[in-house]
Amino acid sequence: MISRRIGYRGFTLIEVLIAMLVLSMVMFIGSLSFSTFSQRWQKDMGRFTQEVANAKNLILLQKSLNGMSNYIVKDSEDEPVYFFKGNEKYLMFVTNNPIFNTEGQALIRLSVSMSADGKERLNYEESPFEGAPLLRLTSLPKANYSQILLVDNNIRFNYYGWEKQKDRADFYEGEPVKLKWIQEYFSEKIGMLPYAVNISWGTNEPVIFPVANDNAYQLLYTHEKSTDA
Template sequence: MNNKGFTLIELLISITLLSLLMFTGNYVYSQLASRWDKELGQFDKTAQRAQSLNWLQHALQGVEPYIVRNKQKKPVFLFIGANTSLLASTKRGIISDKYPEFFRISALENENRKFDLVYQAISTKDLLLLTSDQEIEFSHRLTLLTDLDEVRFSYFGWADLAAKTSLDPAIKPAWFSRYSGIDNLITPEKIKLTLVKNGQELNLFSILDINANDWYKHYIEVGF
């Protein structure tokens, strides 16, 4: 009868091999877990970015003519479009799906010398805006996108209301880097928002009411 068991050397070799297998398995698991966390985090960032772009497009497509009075008490449009910011009214806001809202989209430089795209808004339910110089205290602030290389607004439309109603065929709408409904007495027909990140460019387009001057004529006729 053979009662021979494991020798000490065999036992040490077995323990060493088992330790190697456990170490290898743990290393592979940690690598897979790290990769999964990284991919999951990237997915979350991508999903958040897609949602922010959808919100942004939704708000821009809802921009509508909104009449206020200037310092001379004459009706003008609440629309102040600059190269890196836009102040207007939208019927498709981000903070509420029941009421239109006044909003401002701004490109703000951050500590990385990049730009964050910030959306500020207040519902028309909470603010009655009557004049062009009335102060707007926004109740909501949301950072939509971060670390952008460039943010650029462009506006397509007539130079002013006089150009829109002119019979001169040589006068045509064009693209502008700035557009004021207060000065022009009309709103643009299109908005283009250009976003650049890591060398990649994305353009968002919005087509607005091309008959905004009818709103202006209405308020003139009723003596607003």
């Protein structure tokens, strides 16, 4: 009889309350852990998605920069000059490999502007020539296509080349003058394209894009020397 009574004995109210309290704590801790994990997962996925988009856009940008043309236009004094303009926040050049217009050449504008969330964004603008080539430095076509390539902090450009035309001339004359990374580069003043373009943003390592260069000045100098000899 004693064992039968013990077997049918139920839980007291206090035991039920304690069990519910323990179960509630377990559920709360589990829910908090899942919420923390979920937020971190979404943040990591958002960062990963952004990095994938950045990588894709940098590949497209590399395509345009690798197709940069030694394009010649007339300046304000009607003199022929190479077309390339660049500083830390702005870059213009002509490419044979535009992103949107797959046929023919196009004028590319890269500019840095501030977005609504306080970050900087790298804007890509493309102006295809469509049978009407760019002839003058003072009359540039309007952009037909645009896209945001990058959103981050402290987006900037640098250029590897000659700081001024005299440095280039002195180098070919045998003077100990070296190429430099500089913050602005204008081909109408230097007479040739830079050798490389560097883009940096945030805390990322800089990405360097080599630029095809015709070395026209070097060929001219070599020809003059051989003629004099």
